[in-house]
Each structure stands twice: as C-alpha cells, then as structure tokens.
Amino acid sequence: MKPLVFRAGLRALLHHPWQLILALFGIVLGVAVVTAMDLAKHSALVSFERAQVALFGRATHRISAPGGIAEDWYRRLRRQGFVRSRPLVEGTVRTASGKLLKLVGIEPLAEIAFAPAWLNASREMGKSVWRRFLLEPGTVLASRRTAAEAGWQIGDRVPIRAGGRTRTLTLIGFYEPKSAKAALDPVLIADIATAQEILGSYGRLQAIDLIVEDRARLERLRRSLPDDMELTARMAATASVRRMTRAFYVNLTALSLLSLLVGAFLIYNTIGFMVVQRRRLFAILRLLGLTRGEILAGVLGEAVLLGSVGSLLGVVAGILLGRILLALLARTLNDVYFPVPAAELDIPAWLLLKGGLLGLGATVVASLVPAVEASRTRPVTVTARSLQERHSRRRARRSALAGTIFLLGGALVLAAGEDLVSGFVALTLAILGCAMLTPAIVPPVMAVCRWLGFRLFGPLGAMPARSVTASLSRTGIAAAALMVAVATTIGMASMIHSFRDSVQRWLTRRLDADLYVYAAGSGERRPLPFALGERIAALPQVTGVGSVRYRRLTTEAGFLRINAYRLSPAAFATFEWVERTDRDPWQAFQQGGVMVSEAFARLRGLHAGDRITIPTPRGPRTFSIFAVFVDYNTGRGIVAMERRVYERFWRDDRVSTFWIYLRPGSDAERIKTRLAGLSPDIPLEIQDNRALLRLSMRIFDQAFAVTGVLRWLATGVAFVGVFSALLALQLERSRELGVLRALGLTPGQLWGQIVAETTLLGGVSGLVAVPVGMLLGWLLSEVIDRRAFGWTLEFGFRSGDLLQGPALAVAAALAAGLYPAWKMARTPPAEALRCE
Amino acid sequence: MAGDQIVRIRKLQKSYVEGGRHHWILRDLDWCVERGEFVVLLGRSGSGKSTLLNLISGVDLPDRGSVEVAGTEIGRLDESGRTRFRRRHIGLVFQQFNLISTLTVLENVLLPLELNGLLNGATRRRALDLLARLGLAGREHTFPDRLSGGEQQRVAIARALIHEPALILADEPTGNLDLETGREVLALLDSLVREHGQTLIMATHSREVIGLADRILTIRQGRLEDRPG
Known part of the structure; x- marks a missing residue:
C-alpha cells in the first residue's frame, strides 16, 4: 500500500x-x-x-473391580509369573484444615519395575528415608508444594482424617514430581499397609497394575478373572x-x-x-x-x-x-x-x-x-450522502433477500444432516441470515415510531426515528451487530435454563422414593449385599424397597453400563419414554426385554424394536429393546434390565443403590440411624430425596459454571458492541447536531434527541433479538446439545431471559447516548459546525 | 486523433433514469479540444456540465458514443484501466475542494506523485516550490480544516498540477469562493496551466472567467454551442 x-x-x-x-x-x-x-x-x-x-x-494394564480386589489376588498373580505387577491402594483423606488429599498406598519394591515419574524424581531422598519408609509404620511422603500448602515440615507428625477417624502420620520426606509437574499434587504416598489401615480397607486393594506385552497371556489372564474384575489397557x-x-x-x-x-x-x-x-x-x-x-x-x-x-x-x-x-x-x-x-x-x-x-x-x-x-x-x-442512503435502502432489501436464502439454507442443512457439524453450520447460517434481515426491519419499525413521535411530541418527536432511517447505511450495520450480540446472550441463557429445567424435572420424577442408600466413599463405590434389601424391608416403617446394580462393561464398541433394576410397577412408571414398542413396557421388562438410554440409542443408532447383543459371562447374549428412555446421565450408554434377567447371566448378588419408601409420617432421621446399624461392615451413606435432588442440582450447576462464565463473557462482548456502535453513530453526527444547536435546539432538547435515537435503535435491535435469541436457544438445545450429548431437552423460555435482551440493548443504548449528548451539549455550535 | 486534439468526443449520449423516465443530459455530442486550450463550459445548474467532465475523466461512462483523451478511447478501458489512465493524465479541481482531511497540505499535494510512482526528492522540492508560488509557504504541514476556502482551493490546484497531467478538469472551482478570491484562484490556475502548456476544461456559472478562456461552450438542452473566447 x-x-x-x-x-x-x-x-x-x-x-x-x-x-x-x-x-x-x-x-x-x-x-x-x-x-x-x-x-x-x-x-x-x-x-x-x-x-x-x-x-x-x-x-x-490394570486389574480393578468396583468393590476392590482381595489382596490375595496379588500374591496369586505373582505366583503365576506376573512378577512385574504392583498393588495399589487409593483413597481420599483430609488434613486438619479440611483440605482433601489423595492417599496412595504402594509396595516400594514392586514400584521399581514400573518407574513411575514420582519414583524417578525421588532418588535424591537418600537411603535413610527409604529405609524408614519401608520399615517404619505410619510414615508418608509428600510433594514440597503439598507440604508447603499444609504448613508441614519433615519430621512433623500430621493428623489425617479418613472414614470418620483421625490418624497421625509422620512426614519423612519429599518427592518432587518434576516430569509430571503438579500432576501428583496433592498426593500423599504411604506404604500399602499404612494406607490400608488409614482407609479402613484391610486385606483389599484398589487395583493391581501389570506390565505384560504377551497378548495370549493377557487373554488367558482375562478369562481367569472373576466377573466383577476387569482388565483394562492403560491407554484405554x-x-x-x-x-x-x-x-x-x-x-x-x-x-x-x-x-x-x-x-x-x-x-x-x-x-x-x-x-x-x-x-x-x-x-x-x-x-x-x-x-x-x-x-x-x-x-x-x-x-x-x-x-x-x-x-x-x-x-x-x-x-x-x-x-x-x-x-x-x-x-x-x-x-x-x-x-x-x-x-x-x-x-x-x-x-x-x-x-x-x-x-x-x-x-x-x-x-x-x-x-x-x-x-x-x-x-x-x-x-450527495442522500444518494448513498438511497443505495443503502436498496442494499438493505438485497441483504434481506440474501438473509432469507441463508435461513432457508440453514433449514435445509438441518433437515439433511443428523451430525453435529451440520448443526453448527445451520446455527451459523441462522445467525448470519437473521443479521442480514435486520437492516430491512429498521425502516418500517421507525416509520411507526416516527408517526407516534409526531403525534406525541410534534416535529421534534419525529426526528429521532427519521434520523435512524436517514442514516441506514450506518444504523443498519449497528442494528445487525447489536441484534446478534443480544440474541446470542438470550440463546445461551435459554439453552442453559432449558437444560437445567429438564434435568430437574427428570430428577424430581425419578427420585420418587423417600431414602437412598449406598456405600459411603467417593468415586466408584463398593457394592452392598442384595440381602441387605431384605433386612431393610423388614423394618416396620418401610413400605417398599427397590434396588439397582450398576455394572460397567467393556465392549468392542466402547463402554456400556448395565443397570439391573428391582422395582415396583409404580417406580417403573417414573421412566419416561423417548420411543417404545407396542408391547406393554412393564410386561416387556418383566419378560426379559431391555430398555436403552436415549444417548446410547443415538450413539449406536438403535430404536425400540431393535435387538442388541451384550457380552455376558455366559457368552454374548441378544436382547430385544422394548423402549428408549429419557436419561441425563453423563455416560453415553445405559442398558436397563430386570434384576432376575441380569442374575441369569451374571453371578452377582450385590446392589449399588437401594431406595426405600416409608409410611407417611415416619421419622426419617430415626430410620437413617437404624439403617446405618444394618450394615456394620460397609459404612452407608443415606440421603433423602430432597437432599439428593439438591446435591444433583448442585453438581449440575457446577458443571454449568463454565458455560455460565461463557454466557456472561458473550454478554460483555454484546454490551461493548452495542455501546460502541451507538457511540460511534452519535459522535459521527457531530456536525449535524451542531446544525441543530445553531438552529436553536437547547442542550436539553439535543440531549433528548440523541438519547431517543440511541434508545430507539437499541430497542428495535433488542426486540428483534428476542425471536432470534429464541431460535438460537432452540438450535443450541434441540440440535447442538441433542447431537452432542444425545439428550432431548424440554426447550422452554424464562421471561427473565427474554427481557434481558431488550433491557441489555436499551441500557447500552442509553449509556452510549450519554457521552455524545454531554459532549454536544458542551460544544459551542460554531465548533460543531466546523467538524468534518 | 486529428491534429493536436487532446479530447475528442463522438456521438456522445448520456441520460439518467428517474421515476421510470429517461432524462437526457447529453445528446449526440460531437466535440474536440486542442492541446493547450483553455475551454470554458457554461450552462445552468443541471445542464450536464459536471456530467460531461465525469465522462471525460472516466469517472462515469456514456450510454452511447465515445470519448478519446490523449489518443486513448476511455470506454475501451476497464475500470482499473480508466482509473490508472485518470491518475496519470488528468488533474481534477472541484468546487468542494475534496482535500483529504487526514493528510497535511504537503501530503495532499504529494499524493498524485506517489500514486504515479514519481515521488522523490526532486518532485518533493517541486511540490514545495509550487505551494510557495500559490502563496502557501509555511502552511505545508497544516491540515486542510485549518485553511480558508481560497487556500484550500489553491492546495487543490497544486494537487491537480503537480504530476504534470496533460489535461486539467475543473468543476466550478470558484463556486465556493468569494468574488475576489475566486478571481485570484482563476488567475493562478490560468497562468500555471498556460506556463506548462496544459489543457484546461472548466465548468462554471461564472462569467468572470470568460475573459481568460480561449473558447467558450454552452450546454443547452443536452447540446453544445461553441464560440471562440
């Protein structure tokens, strides 16, 4: 240039x-x-x-099981020649200040073959530390950062809480996870016996890691493992x-x-x-x-x-x-x-x-x-500028035509493809199409405002609307940009709230029991004996007990989860169907049919009436799908079956969660205490349905915290956009406004003109943004989320979300009008007239 | 092109459509301008003077007929070719001055040199000399909005002449100036153009300019009436 x-x-x-x-x-x-x-x-x-x-x-590879593995298995594997193997115990503990730490129990000599990053970085600790670690019970290692954050020094005796008890451990050294950076923070490493003692898992391991390259040997090992133990590749x-x-x-x-x-x-x-x-x-x-x-x-x-x-x-x-x-x-x-x-x-x-x-x-x-x-x-x-403006009106009409074509194109793309990419393309075309339509909407809306303004305030009242139309080359662009910014915030808010409302409605419907019982702890919880259900049912205040056993399976097509239910017809009625066969669902469920979650059905292209083959300990078995049910679990595959059907193929007498129906007026707190007493070996966590709903919604809100931040950032961008577009528009008109001042408009009248004009433009953009925002919200919920997660959301609007659009546009418009109004009111007309 | 004609117009027609009706601005115009001539175009507002200048400069295209400038038929060039031809061979002076408000006086004058790839130390000195001759010494680094109307028009004249185009087109150059300033500007323009042997076609309402012109043409109802100055 x-x-x-x-x-x-x-x-x-x-x-x-x-x-x-x-x-x-x-x-x-x-x-x-x-x-x-x-x-x-x-x-x-x-x-x-x-x-x-x-x-x-x-x-x-790693061998794991939902309820842990008996320590005996480790010795058995080593005897079978799997010498490059190591036991692992893991759990969560709290420091005196309440900070959560992960406690990892290891067998130091077994670790050497695995050369984990922390071990490599810990060689400088010296032999004496290792000797103490091997021989002295209650000793732990921590990273420098963990120790610094907790205020510990080497030699300190540190109190640790786990499973309702406090133990005091001795910090004997630091490991530095250099290559792993902070990956191991905050972790405490202890001898396996110490970890088992603290975590209350005597004789049990979380997992056994292996180094095995021989595939035939691995296959033999896989076949020799019991049903509940799983062998997974590390990369998996x-x-x-x-x-x-x-x-x-x-x-x-x-x-x-x-x-x-x-x-x-x-x-x-x-x-x-x-x-x-x-x-x-x-x-x-x-x-x-x-x-x-x-x-x-x-x-x-x-x-x-x-x-x-x-x-x-x-x-x-x-x-x-x-x-x-x-x-x-x-x-x-x-x-x-x-x-x-x-x-x-x-x-x-x-x-x-x-x-x-x-x-x-x-x-x-x-x-x-x-x-x-x-x-x-x-x-x-x-x-002449009037020539430009005449062209801009013609351009607005042409742009509206192009916008309509974009919208039609978006609709076609949406109808033609079922994948996520076509969803994004349709969303983008919808945004662009609506933006192109906006400038053409401005003149007719302003014509109404001009008529109204004239009726109410005379010629001066008609001027702001006239001015918006007269500068369509500028106001058209501003209105389109404004509309998109505001519509996006409406769309995002609608999507988040539709998502939340759908999940809340689903949970409220499904959580129909009074109490829910599962093993205490975090992560993959230990299962409970099925017989516990009979003991619970025998309690006088209990009118019914249901249960589910979760079972994760690895198939060639990926992970899937079996949910084996024992439930009453009333509890079964809490399921909602996305689609089902003509058979009575309850009958089909009792007679060996399975139902699959919506996400799973979408992922695998399954429908009610199809058949699915699942690997079982008795070989692959084919089940007929009688329904696809609504489910908002984050995993992508649930196959639900009656417990009796499950027990036919899996020798498993355990349960993941029980739910309990109580007589009206029962004292839930007293029953909780009695329930806890029914399982002395495995500590229970007992939640009532309201607490569970609260907990679930809290997790949901946390999951959407990032989305919320994104929404506010988009709103911020939108506000800046509205503000800058309108501010630019007014400051650019300095000369014209100078003429008005020279003609005798008082600073107050000028202020009114400017603010009225920006408000009109903000208002019209905000109003157009409402239906467009609804369209974007619908596309995000019904197309993007559905195609991404496989969930159907009940799309709806909150009036607050819809009002937020015009409110945002008008607030920004008012803010944008203030500075030029103030500036022009202070500028002598002569100076304004000189402005180019 | 016959003789030493710099502009030759044949069967030129131009009309505008407004409200679905054709308004003829120029009808079957045949006309030529000799190199070095000072031609004045007279006519009432809307008679087509500016349209004719736009057609000569290639800013606009005729409905029918042809315009040749310095041996090149403008209508045969594409948009880019017309633009390049204009920047090399034609200098323009407007009633509204049309100076670039974000460039200083000197920068405005240097712009045609830069566009033609002629900007160097010598041409820069020539621009300063020209500004001095036009009475703008010391105002080289001033922005146009700080100048009077007469000063702005003198900058516009310098800008039109600096790259020594063969043809200068001036559209109502004194229309925005008072009588005295207008006379001064016209005299300067006339002397500079004659000094360099350039051709000047000026559209104007002003009768003041008649005494300076070699030839005077009047546009009436889309046709030219020619008479010597």
Missing part, C-alpha cells in the same frame, strides 16, 4: 481512538474466550494424562476419558466459538462503520486514481493490522482467563467425569497460534464485506 494512502487511512482511524479501542476490545475478548477455553480443556486432559503417567509409570483410561468428555468439550467449544462469532460481528460492525465514515475519503482517492483493488487491499490491510494486535492481546488475555476457566472446569470434571489433579495451565504454542489465527481469520472474514463495499465506492458518490 502507498505510504501516504496508508497514512490517510490510519489517521482517519486514529481520529476516533475510542472506536479503535472498542473494536480491539471485541477482538481481544473473542480471542481470549476461545484461547482460554482451549487452554483449560487441554490442561485438564494433560493433567489427567500426566497423573496417569506419574502413577502408572510403565504399566500396560485416557481414551475413555476423551470419549466421556467429548460431548461436554464439544459443547464448550461451541459456546466459545459463539463468543468469537459475536466478536466477529463487532469487528464487522466496527470495520463497516469505519468504511462508511470514510466513504468520502475513498471516493476522493478513487477520483485521484486509486483502483478498486488498491482500496480493497488497503481496508483488508487495516483489518489484518487490527486483527493482529487484537489477537495478540487476546491470546495474552486468554492465558489469564484460562487459569480461571481451568479452575471451574477442573471442578466440573472432578464432579462429573474423572479426577483432575491440581491442574496447572499447560500452554502449548500451537494452541496460542490457533487462537491468534482464529482471531485474525475472523477479523479478515468479518472485514471482507465492508472492504468490498469500500472498493466499490464510485468516485461520483463524493457528492
């Missing part, structure tokens, strides 16, 4: 620094949200993987975590990209506005001999410059925001999916580059239309 031409453009931009800053802010925020989300998601997975490496070391754990979180991550990615899309609209708005402002400059340059290509290159060059600076700042802001999102994300993942150790933000260069390039790309794409428009500036348009 020619230096003088560049200088002319740059000075024009710098002439409105606030506009430039707000445009940059749009890019920065958009890039920051996407980068932060990417970094947080990546860091959580990396942290999990590091923890796996740190603890597993060279292990290739990470792969499984990736599969589990895929839908959740896809959803977060969609929302963060939506923020970027809003950001892109702000960029479009700003660049579009800058082009409109400089139309005269472009026309003069065209007269003097600048070609269309040179103008196009110039505007795109500015966009690249703006995008580069904004993206760079956005990436930096993304790193800062990433730390906050990671903390929220780690909490969600811990609650819902998998344990995330104290995660540190991992910042790979490629993710930063991706965020930066996305921002730059979005800026350039968003600038394309304004740049092409700038290049099409005809030299003759250096004359």
Whole structure:
C-alpha cells in the first residue's frame, strides 16, 4: 500500500481512538474466550494424562473391580509369573484444615519395575528415608508444594482424617514430581499397609497394575478373572476419558466459538462503520486514481493490522482467563467425569497460534464485506450522502433477500444432516441470515415510531426515528451487530435454563422414593449385599424397597453400563419414554426385554424394536429393546434390565443403590440411624430425596459454571458492541447536531434527541433479538446439545431471559447516548459546525 | 486523433433514469479540444456540465458514443484501466475542494506523485516550490480544516498540477469562493496551466472567467454551442 494512502487511512482511524479501542476490545475478548477455553480443556486432559503417567509409570494394564480386589489376588498373580505387577491402594483423606488429599498406598519394591515419574524424581531422598519408609509404620511422603500448602515440615507428625477417624502420620520426606509437574499434587504416598489401615480397607486393594506385552497371556489372564474384575489397557483410561468428555468439550467449544462469532460481528460492525465514515475519503482517492483493488487491499490491510494486535492481546488475555476457566472446569470434571489433579495451565504454542489465527481469520472474514463495499465506492458518490442512503435502502432489501436464502439454507442443512457439524453450520447460517434481515426491519419499525413521535411530541418527536432511517447505511450495520450480540446472550441463557429445567424435572420424577442408600466413599463405590434389601424391608416403617446394580462393561464398541433394576410397577412408571414398542413396557421388562438410554440409542443408532447383543459371562447374549428412555446421565450408554434377567447371566448378588419408601409420617432421621446399624461392615451413606435432588442440582450447576462464565463473557462482548456502535453513530453526527444547536435546539432538547435515537435503535435491535435469541436457544438445545450429548431437552423460555435482551440493548443504548449528548451539549455550535 | 486534439468526443449520449423516465443530459455530442486550450463550459445548474467532465475523466461512462483523451478511447478501458489512465493524465479541481482531511497540505499535494510512482526528492522540492508560488509557504504541514476556502482551493490546484497531467478538469472551482478570491484562484490556475502548456476544461456559472478562456461552450438542452473566447 502507498505510504501516504496508508497514512490517510490510519489517521482517519486514529481520529476516533475510542472506536479503535472498542473494536480491539471485541477482538481481544473473542480471542481470549476461545484461547482460554482451549487452554483449560487441554490442561485438564494433560493433567489427567500426566497423573496417569506419574502413577502408572510403565504399566500396560490394570486389574480393578468396583468393590476392590482381595489382596490375595496379588500374591496369586505373582505366583503365576506376573512378577512385574504392583498393588495399589487409593483413597481420599483430609488434613486438619479440611483440605482433601489423595492417599496412595504402594509396595516400594514392586514400584521399581514400573518407574513411575514420582519414583524417578525421588532418588535424591537418600537411603535413610527409604529405609524408614519401608520399615517404619505410619510414615508418608509428600510433594514440597503439598507440604508447603499444609504448613508441614519433615519430621512433623500430621493428623489425617479418613472414614470418620483421625490418624497421625509422620512426614519423612519429599518427592518432587518434576516430569509430571503438579500432576501428583496433592498426593500423599504411604506404604500399602499404612494406607490400608488409614482407609479402613484391610486385606483389599484398589487395583493391581501389570506390565505384560504377551497378548495370549493377557487373554488367558482375562478369562481367569472373576466377573466383577476387569482388565483394562492403560491407554484405554485416557481414551475413555476423551470419549466421556467429548460431548461436554464439544459443547464448550461451541459456546466459545459463539463468543468469537459475536466478536466477529463487532469487528464487522466496527470495520463497516469505519468504511462508511470514510466513504468520502475513498471516493476522493478513487477520483485521484486509486483502483478498486488498491482500496480493497488497503481496508483488508487495516483489518489484518487490527486483527493482529487484537489477537495478540487476546491470546495474552486468554492465558489469564484460562487459569480461571481451568479452575471451574477442573471442578466440573472432578464432579462429573474423572479426577483432575491440581491442574496447572499447560500452554502449548500451537494452541496460542490457533487462537491468534482464529482471531485474525475472523477479523479478515468479518472485514471482507465492508472492504468490498469500500472498493466499490464510485468516485461520483463524493457528492450527495442522500444518494448513498438511497443505495443503502436498496442494499438493505438485497441483504434481506440474501438473509432469507441463508435461513432457508440453514433449514435445509438441518433437515439433511443428523451430525453435529451440520448443526453448527445451520446455527451459523441462522445467525448470519437473521443479521442480514435486520437492516430491512429498521425502516418500517421507525416509520411507526416516527408517526407516534409526531403525534406525541410534534416535529421534534419525529426526528429521532427519521434520523435512524436517514442514516441506514450506518444504523443498519449497528442494528445487525447489536441484534446478534443480544440474541446470542438470550440463546445461551435459554439453552442453559432449558437444560437445567429438564434435568430437574427428570430428577424430581425419578427420585420418587423417600431414602437412598449406598456405600459411603467417593468415586466408584463398593457394592452392598442384595440381602441387605431384605433386612431393610423388614423394618416396620418401610413400605417398599427397590434396588439397582450398576455394572460397567467393556465392549468392542466402547463402554456400556448395565443397570439391573428391582422395582415396583409404580417406580417403573417414573421412566419416561423417548420411543417404545407396542408391547406393554412393564410386561416387556418383566419378560426379559431391555430398555436403552436415549444417548446410547443415538450413539449406536438403535430404536425400540431393535435387538442388541451384550457380552455376558455366559457368552454374548441378544436382547430385544422394548423402549428408549429419557436419561441425563453423563455416560453415553445405559442398558436397563430386570434384576432376575441380569442374575441369569451374571453371578452377582450385590446392589449399588437401594431406595426405600416409608409410611407417611415416619421419622426419617430415626430410620437413617437404624439403617446405618444394618450394615456394620460397609459404612452407608443415606440421603433423602430432597437432599439428593439438591446435591444433583448442585453438581449440575457446577458443571454449568463454565458455560455460565461463557454466557456472561458473550454478554460483555454484546454490551461493548452495542455501546460502541451507538457511540460511534452519535459522535459521527457531530456536525449535524451542531446544525441543530445553531438552529436553536437547547442542550436539553439535543440531549433528548440523541438519547431517543440511541434508545430507539437499541430497542428495535433488542426486540428483534428476542425471536432470534429464541431460535438460537432452540438450535443450541434441540440440535447442538441433542447431537452432542444425545439428550432431548424440554426447550422452554424464562421471561427473565427474554427481557434481558431488550433491557441489555436499551441500557447500552442509553449509556452510549450519554457521552455524545454531554459532549454536544458542551460544544459551542460554531465548533460543531466546523467538524468534518 | 486529428491534429493536436487532446479530447475528442463522438456521438456522445448520456441520460439518467428517474421515476421510470429517461432524462437526457447529453445528446449526440460531437466535440474536440486542442492541446493547450483553455475551454470554458457554461450552462445552468443541471445542464450536464459536471456530467460531461465525469465522462471525460472516466469517472462515469456514456450510454452511447465515445470519448478519446490523449489518443486513448476511455470506454475501451476497464475500470482499473480508466482509473490508472485518470491518475496519470488528468488533474481534477472541484468546487468542494475534496482535500483529504487526514493528510497535511504537503501530503495532499504529494499524493498524485506517489500514486504515479514519481515521488522523490526532486518532485518533493517541486511540490514545495509550487505551494510557495500559490502563496502557501509555511502552511505545508497544516491540515486542510485549518485553511480558508481560497487556500484550500489553491492546495487543490497544486494537487491537480503537480504530476504534470496533460489535461486539467475543473468543476466550478470558484463556486465556493468569494468574488475576489475566486478571481485570484482563476488567475493562478490560468497562468500555471498556460506556463506548462496544459489543457484546461472548466465548468462554471461564472462569467468572470470568460475573459481568460480561449473558447467558450454552452450546454443547452443536452447540446453544445461553441464560440471562440
């Protein structure tokens, strides 16, 4: 680009620094949200993987069972020649200050073959520490960071609480998980006997790790294991975590990209506005001999410059925001999916580059239309603005036609594809289509406002609406950008609330019993004996008992969960069907049919009436599916069957959860005490349905904390957009407003004109944003979430979400009107008249 | 092109459609301008003077007929070609000055040199000399909005002449100036153009300019009436 031409453009931009800053802010925020989300998601997975490496070391396989493994199995395996094996005990303990720590019990000599990261980094501890660790009971190792946070020093005797008891341990050394970074924080490492004693799991192991390369040997081992013990490859754990979180991550990615899309609209708005402002400059340059290509290159060059600076700042802001999102994300993942150790933000260069390039790309794409428009500036348009405005009205009609085509295209894409990508394409087309329709809606709405204004306040009352229509080349762009920003916040809010309401309704319906009983602890809980149910049923206040046994199976197509129910017809009636066969569901259930969760049905393409083959200890068995049921569990596969059917194939007399129906007026607290006494060996956790609902909803809210933050960030972007568009519009009219002042309008009247105009524009954008926001909410819930999670949500609106749109638009419009009104009221008319 | 004609117009027609009706601005115009001539176009508002200048400069295209400037038929060039031709061979002066408000006086004058790839130390000195001759010494680094109307028009004249185009088109250059300033500007423009042997076609309402022109044409109902100055 020619230096003088560049200088002319740059000075024009710098002439409105606030506009430039707000445009940059749009890019920065958009890039920051996407980068932060990417970094947080990546860091959580990396942290999990590091923890796996740190603890597993060279292990290739793990044997585990839901209720733990008898210690005897370890000795048996070693006798069978699996010498590269190690026992593992794990549990959660609390420090005196209440901080949660993971306690890992190990067999130090068995660890050597596995070379876990923590062991490699602990060689410098010295022989004396190792000797004490091997020989002295009640000794533990901790990382320096864990010790520093708890205020411990070597030699300290530290009280630890687990299972309702307090034990005092001696901290004898530090291990430094260098290669694993903080993956092992906060972990205490103890001798296996010490860990068993503290965790109350005498004679039992959590898992046994193996290093085995011989596949035939592994297969023999797999066949020799009892039903409830599972042999999994180490890589399967990470792969499984990736599969589990895929839908959740896809959803977060969609929302963060939506923020970027809003950001892109702000960029479009700003660049579009800058082009409109400089139309005269472009026309003069065209007269003097600048070609269309040179103008196009110039505007795109500015966009690249703006995008580069904004993206760079956005990436930096993304790193800062990433730390906050990671903390929220780690909490969600811990609650819902998998344990995330104290995660540190991992910042790979490629993710930063991706965020930066996305921002730059979005800026350039968003600038394309304004740049092409700038290049099409005809030299003759250096004359009247009215000519430009006449063109802008024609352009608005053409844009509305294109918008309608986009919307129809979106509908076609939606109908044609069932996958997530087509859902995103339809969502994007819907947003673009509605944005293109907006400028055409402005003139008719303003015509009504003009008529009303004239009736109520005379000619001055008609002026604000007239002014909005008269500057359609500017107000049309602003209204479209505003509408998209506001509609996005409405759409996101509707989606989150529909999700929450659906889950709450489902839980309220399903949690029909009075009390729920399961083994105390965290993670995969120990099962309870089925016979406990009979003892519970014998209690005088109990009118009925139901139960479920959860059983995770590994199949070639991935994990699935068997839910084996024992329940009454009334409890069975709490299931809701997505689809079912003509058979009576209760009869079908009793007679050996199975029902599958909606997510599972979608994932495997199953329908009511289909058949499914499941691996059982007695070989693969085929079941007929009589129904697909509504379920919002995070796992993607549930096959539910009657317990008698389950027992036919699995020799298993245990239960994961009991639920209990009480006589009306029973004292639940007294019954809880009696129930606890029925299981002296396994501590029970007993929750009433209200507490369980509260707990579930708390977990849900935590899971959506990240989404909530994204929603507020999008709202922030939207507010900035509304504010900057309207502020630009008013400041650009300084000369026109100066004329009004010169003609005799008082500062108060001028203030009224400006604020009325911005409010009208904000109001019309906010109103259009309501139906568009509803459409976006519907698309996010019914299409994106359905295709990502496999769940059907009951889509609905809260009046607060809908009102939030116009309120946000009008508030921003008022705020944007204040500064120019104040400025113009203070500026002498003569000076305003000189403004170009 | 016959003789030393710099502009040759044949069978030129131009109309605008408004409210579904054709309004003829120029009808079957045949006309030529000799190199070095100072031609004045007279006519009432809306008579088509500016339209004719736009057609000569390639800013607009005729409905029918042709315009040749310095041996090149403008209508045969594409958009980009017309633009490049204009920036090399034509200098423009407007009633509204059309200076670029974000460039200083000197930068405005240097712009055509830059667009034509002629900007160097010598041409820069020439621009400073030209500004000095136009009475703008010391105002080189001032932005246009700080200048009077007469000063702004003198900058516009410098910008139109600096790259030594063969043809200068001036559309009501004194329309925004008072009588005295208008006379000064016209005299400057006339002397500079004649000094460099350039051709000047000026559209105006002003009768003041008649004494300076070699030829005067009047546009009436879309046709030209020619008479010597």
